[in-house]
Amino acid sequence: MGINVWHYENAARRQGHTRVAGIDEAGRGPLAGPVVAAAVVLPIDFEISGVTDSKRLSPRTRDRLYDDIYSHAESVGIGIVDPAEIDRINILKASLAAMSIAVRNLSPIPDFLLIDGLFTISSKLPQQAIVRGDSASISISAASIVAKVTRDRIMEGYGMDYPEYGFHRHKGYPTKAHKEAIACFGPCLIHRRSFSGVLKDDALVKSQTTR
Numbered sequence: 001m002g003i004n005v006w007h008y009e010n011a012a013r014r015q016g017h018t019r020v021a022g023i024d025e026a027g028r029g030p031l032a033g034p035v036v037a038a039a040v041v042l043p044i045d046f047e048i049s050g051v052t053d054s055k056r057l058s059p060r061t062r063d064r065l066y067d068d069i070y071s072h073a074e075s076v077g078i079g080i081v082d083p084a085e086i087d088r089i090n091i092l093k094a095s096l097a098a099m100s101i102a103v104r105n106l107s108p109i110p111d112f113l114l115i116d117g118l119f120t121i122s123s124k125l126p127q128q129a130i131v132r133g134d135s136a137s138i139s140i141s142a143a144s145i146v147a148k149v150t151r152d153r154i155m156e157g158y159g160m161d162y163p164e165y166g167f168h169r170h171k172g173y174p175t176k177a178h179k180e181a182i183a184c185f186g187p188c189l190i191h192r193r194s195f196s197g198v199l200k201d202d203a204l205v206k207s208q209t210t211r
Contacts (some may be wrong), residue, residue, distance in 0.1 A: 005051075005138040008130060009042075012112040019074065021110035022139025023102060023121070025095045026054070026147040030172030031182070031198050032165070032191045033155050035086060037079040037098035038146035039106050039113075042139050046072055051141045053134040054148035066149040069142045077105030078150055087194040096121050102143075116140045162188050 004010075012020045025037040048068045050061065057065070070076060079101030081094040089097070099121045103113060113120075113127035116134050120127045133140040152171055159168030165181045165188065172178070172190075174197050182191070182198060191198050 003136060005136065005141065008114050008128065008133075008137045009139055012114070012128075015112075017112035017126070019108065019110045020112045020114060020139060021075070021077075021103065021106060022114045022116075022133070022137055022141070022143045023099045024116040024134050024140050024144040024147055025098055026144070026151040027172070028091050028095055029174070030192070031174050031178065031195050032083065032167065032172035032188070033158060034080045034082050034151065034190075035091065035095050035098050036147050036151035036154065037095065037102040038143040038150065039075075039077040039079075039099070039102035039110070040069060040139055040142040040146060041074040041076075041106065041110055042069075042142055043072065043074050046138070048072060051138055051145065053141060054144040055134075057145070059152070062145050062149050062152075065142075065145050069146055073142070075106045075108060075110070076146060077102040077107075078146070079103075079105065080154075083190050083192045086192050090194070091192075092119075114140055116144065158190055162190070 009020045019041055021039045021041045023039045025035055027035040051065055054062055079098040081098045086094040103123055113125050114137050115127055115129045118129055120129050134144040155171040156168045164185050166177055170178050187198050193199050
């Protein structure tokens with residue numbers, strides 16, 4: 001028997017909650033760009049097939065499902081925390097902050113939160129953290145798709161602003177090509193300078209070229 005992707009939503013409704021939001025983020029691992037979170041409230045009769053963890057989906061499928069989710073969701077909220085703030089408070093706190101912002105941007109306001117991962121967020125709303133929730137809860141799966149597509153499109157825009165780094169291809173993740181671009185050009189304004197592989201690699205290359 002397969003996983004019941006409505007299990008957590010149905011459990012919350014049995015407790016009397018009527019508007020359940022799934023929350024997930026995208027962009028914890030990259031060396032550049034923001035961390036983006038999405039909060040999604042799906043209707044009970046949501047029947048779009050294929051909604052699952054965004055990492056399991058092709059870019060084309062994610063784009064299609066992104067449109068379907070926006071067309072059918074009761075509410076979608078987005079939260080974005082920029083690289084400077086990530087460097088200031090660290091990526092975990094920035095991810096949780098982005099989730100909190102996404103929830104605050106929901107209208108109407110939900111009455112229960114399902115959050116991907118180990119940690120709950122700063123909110124007075126009742127909530128539940130679910131490890132691997134992006135595969136177990138359809139609302140979190142929908143949020144993972146919206147967060148991923150939103151962030152990818154932001155990074156594609158940065159790819160036009162900083163073409164030498166190839167952000168439109170790797171979205172800021174630490175690929176070989178990205179690391180080589182950092183080594184050649186140094187970090188740009190959207191790089192996370194607190195991350196290993198940004199300033200360290202740049203300094204190493206500079207020391208090698210000045211010997």
